[in-house]
Amino acid sequence: MSGRYLIRTFGCQMNEHDSERIAGLLESDGYVRAEDAAQAQVVVFNTCAVRENADNRLYGNLGHLRPLKQANPRLRIVVAGCLAQKDQGQIQERAPWVDVVVGTHALPGLLELLRRAEAEGPQMDVREFTEVFPSALPARREVAHHAWVSIAMGCDNHCTFCIVPLVRGPQLSREIGDVLAEVKGLARRGVVEVTLLGQNVNTYGRDLTVPGSSRKPLFATLLRAVNHVDGIRRIRFTSPHPHDFTPDVVEAMAECDKVCEHIHFPLQSGSDRILRAMQRSYRSERYLSWLDRIRDAIPGVAVTTDIIVGFPGETEEDFGGTLDVVRAARFDQAFTFQYSPRPGTPAGTMPDQIPKQVVQDRFDRLVGLQESISLESMRATVGRTFEVLVEGVGRKGGVQGRTRTNKVVHLPGTIAPGTFLDARIVDAHPHHLNGKVIRVAESAAAGSSREPAAAH
Numbered sequence: 001m002s003g004r005y006l007i008r009t010f011g012c013q014m015n016e017h018d019s020e021r022i023a024g025l026l027e028s029d030g031y032v033r034a035e036d037a038a039q040a041q042v043v044v045f046n047t048c049a050v051r052e053n054a055d056n057r058l059y060g061n062l063g064h065l066r067p068l069k070q071a072n073p074r075l076r077i078v079v080a081g082c083l084a085q086k087d088q089g090q091i092q093e094r095a096p097w098v099d100v101v102v103g104t105h106a107l108p109g110l111l112e113l114l115r116r117a118e119a120e121g122p123q124m125d126v127r128e129f130t131e132v133f134p135s136a137l138p139a140r141r142e143v144a145h146h147a148w149v150s151i152a153m154g155c156d157n158h159c160t161f162c163i164v165p166l167v168r169g170p171q172l173s174r175e176i177g178d179v180l181a182e183v184k185g186l187a188r189r190g191v192v193e194v195t196l197l198g199q200n201v202n203t204y205g206r207d208l209t210v211p212g213s214s215r216k217p218l219f220a221t222l223l224r225a226v227n228h229v230d231g232i233r234r235i236r237f238t239s240p241h242p243h244d245f246t247p248d249v250v251e252a253m254a255e256c257d258k259v260c261e262h263i264h265f266p267l268q269s270g271s272d273r274i275l276r277a278m279q280r281s282y283r284s285e286r287y288l289s290w291l292d293r294i295r296d297a298i299p300g301v302a303v304t305t306d307i308i309v310g311f312p313g314e315t316e317e318d319f320g321g322t323l324d325v326v327r328a329a330r331f332d333q334a335f336t337f338q339y340s341p342r343p344g345t346p347a348g349t350m351p352d353q354i355p356k357q358v359v360q361d362r363f364d365r366l367v368g369l370q371e372s373i374s375l376e377s378m379r380a381t382v383g384r385t386f387e388v389l390v391e392g393v394g395r396k397g398g399v400q401g402r403t404r405t406n407k408v409v410h411l412p413g414t415i416a417p418g419t420f421l422d423a424r425i426v427d428a429h430p431h432h433l434n435g436k437v438i439r440v441a442e443s444a445a446a447g448s449s450r451e452p453a454a455a456h
């Protein structure tokens with residue numbers, strides 16, 4: 001056994017899954033998880049460059065570890081993820097007690113870097129590209145019934161507020177057979193729900209070729225193939241890009257009984273002028289027409305989104321355009337962000353950065369509007385019965401689970417994670433529902449998977 005490890009993860013689902021891979025790699029080498037840094041022989045910070053103040057948080061965390069490193073020179077400190085890729089050599093300059101800096105494409109070599117750090121001192125691998133999708137990495141899944149499944153890395157778009165293309169490189173899709181082999185293996189181990197992960201799932205397969213065929217494996221093909229995997233009962237994915245959305249994906253979503261009735265469809269802004277400045281190559285009218293098509297094809301589908309407020313140059317009129325689209329789109333939930341410049345992005349140096357108090361005021365108005373729409377959408381579920389997959393203990397006792405439409409449901413009692421049940425909704429709040437258990441399924445792997453828009 002090599003000792004204990006601790007991973008601290010910052011950022012998005014992509015990072016959460018990378019942390020599962022880091023944990024899988026370390027455990028394949030005999031490490032076991034530590035409860036805190038004082039017990040650990042390896043501490044990994046899996047960083048995110050997207051979040052505000054990411055670097056301050058990282059260097060603050062590294063500063064806290066310095067006394068531990070001084071007391072125990074055999075402690076190995078690793079910085080991984082997007083900030084490692086972006087800051088590279090600066091990390092060990094600012095925090096020389098860091099042993100390994102490993103970029104987003106170099107993750108498979110982490111164990112070797114740790115061995116070399118032991119023998120030779122600090123190591124860094126921040127290679128720019130990888131030609132082969134690192135699918136063979138083991139992963140330590142955080143829960144037994146759900147798994148993230150990576151289908152592509154990187155992104156070919158260049159949204160001006162986003163650091164991802166800089167730190168994760170161009171899109172690299174994973175072979176469809178490789179994705180399916182992972183999903184089948186997960187199903188054999190009791191996973192019933194998978195979330196397919198990519199920066200822009202709609203362009204999945206654009207960079208792949210199938211031997212003997214001129215057709216590219218596309219996202220719709222992948223959805224249909226995963227839908228055939230026995231044992232999987234729910235399929236989710238994140239995120240599609242409105243510009244690259246295609247009718248065959250809507251058809252596949254409507255046709256595949258395991259694909260959940262939920263789509264996360266990032267709007268970012270309702271102003272065409274701002275969308276242009278963001279280099280988001282759809283316009284608000286097209287966005288709304290896609291929503292109509294999706295809702296027509298998939299009854300009861302829930303739609304969530306991301307919106308940025310206060311992008312450089314955003315006028316009150318532009319912001320009004322966002323409010324108009326929010327009113328028209330009637331999102332079930334929206335993840336709202338106050339724009340703040342990210343070093344290294346084109347928007348970070350644009351003129352007309354918006355004063356903080358203006359951004360805050362617009363943000364508050366947007367959140368107020370969206371909360372009232374979310375509450376209406378949640379109230380419409382009261383008295384109806386939904387299939388819920390239990391995720392674990394609720395924050396206020398009882399358990400918490402999700403409907404296929406991705407609505408969080410709190411339930412009383414003690415029920416094992418991974419259990420499917422039918423719950424009647426008794427009470428609604430903007431971000432969660434309270435339910436009553438009507439029927440617990442006899443087996444997590446049995447039963448039909450398509451939830452009627454409303455069972456009752």
Ligand code: SF4
Pocket residue numbers: 155156157158159162163164165199200241
């Ligand atoms: S689509 Fe835009 S926001 Fe999304 S990862 Fe690519 S560049 Fe970033």
